[in-house]
């Protein structure tokens with residue numbers, strides 16, 4: 001690892017076309033700065049008026065998804081220059097290196113191979129000379145056999161009862177993906193088995209998840225890449241106590257606990273049999289792990305066949321990302337639009353607004369995916385960056401949010417680029433609902449782009465005194481992602497779209513999108529304070545604020 005660091009610092013990070021020269025000195029970056037000065041004041045209204053084909057010309061299609069990026073503040077020249085920048089930053093070489101298993105996670109000296117999780121049998125992807133694809137398929141087969149047994153009742157609890165509820169205990173990447181996907185694919189799930197998630201170490205989370213359950217019918221999946229995450233292990237230990245107390249024997253653990261992890265030793269220490277462990281690998285980042293054994297709860301819910309359909313969707317997008325020219329490559333276009341707003345327009349946030357009830361947790365999932373990946377302050381060579389990296393990502397389901405924060409989107413002082421995600425068909429077919437939902441998506445994109453100018457309000461007879469309050473300036477960018485229906489395959493493609501978009505941005509910024517050192521400090525301090533809460537705070541420990549708060553907490557915690 002030290003060697004690699006040295007190489008990164010001295011020569012740029014590995015391989016032809018993959019240097020990490022400072023972004024500011026890049027000719028394409030400077031060309032975009034010059035271009036920005038020319039186009040920054042162009043309005044979407046003017047752009048659409050000048051180019052009657054814009055609505056279909058600035059659109060692309062791939063992996064079953066249609067991307068309309070015409071309501072972004074770009075010209076065709078902007079798109080060309082953004083793609084030139086991506087090319088000049090070595091995007092294609094970095095992408096190929098990722099797909100070939102090179103150790104592009106420089107700071108952890110690891111390959112980045114979530115793409116191997118969906119590689120078809122027979123593909124060869126090597127890590128340290130060893131093809132990982134057969135192992136991926138072995139684990140998928142192990143998961144499928146287990147999921148089938150739980151689903152058809154052959155896997156029973158300690159007292160011989162069928163499993164009715166599966167509880168996934170995990171946090172971050174070991175939770176957000178399966179939870180989001182379980183909600184998205186609920187119409188495909190077996191209604192006889194409920195799947196719940198416990199992430200927060202607040203006892204209320206586990207209490208609420210188990211309150212109405214019979215331990216005899218409950219299966220826990222302890223899902224943790226490291227199997228050392230304090231919150232997850234605390235919840236897992238309490239769940240074990242609940243199970244053993246309810247069933248009257250330690251022997252019950254074998255029938256009610258399985259593990260998903262890369263850490264066999266810790267799984268064994270917890271008391272879960274190796275036969276009930278589903279492995280994944282250090283080359284799968286937590287936030288990229290839904291397609292691995294981390295998706296076990298989802299597989300139990302929707303069944304192995306549907307799970308494989310989702311993997312096929314991921315693969316559709318992987319293939320599109322690898323083969324489509326950059327100018328019509330969905331993840332590249334989305335990633336470069338983020339760069340455009342983040343680094344040139346100075347827009348610091350990006351909203352994810354799914355117009356699909358099933359995607360209610362997509363914003364939370366993408367918050368981790370994007371911000372844990374690209375919230376970085378140094379480049380691959382360890383130099384402080386002199387430009388903005390990952391934007392702040394946030395969001396809520398579209399139509400609900402229209403009645404909460406959209407006011408700011410339309411008339412606030414900050415412009416927020418928005419991704420609006422919708423589908424042509426809904427899984428439920430109550431008359432009129434889908435039409436109304438999609439009408440709202442389309443209306444919002446139109447309103448954000450073109451607004452309602454003073455002249456129009458006057459024409460409509462709005463009293464002059466009211467006009468300033470009612471004006472919507474418009475010119476607020478939106479990108480629309482449209483799919484046929486929220487199926488497992490489309491969901492897989494949608495997730496991979498964002499994964500590769502995040503990758504594209506990380507390459508342009510020259511950062512490591514696959515580490516997360518920033519979260520370590522808080523964990524270390526939490527461990528220390530937890531032990532002080534148990535054993536007493538040492539002389540001179542902490543700042544005066546933290547000391548006072550610990551003291552106040554200790555004095556009042558027993559109520």
Ligand code: F6P
Pocket residue numbers: 171172173174223224225226227228229232286287372516519
């Ligand atoms: O603290 C951040 C993090 O390491 C994430 O990257 C990860 O998804 C999460 O914690 C959970 O980690 P684990 O799966 O090892 O419990």
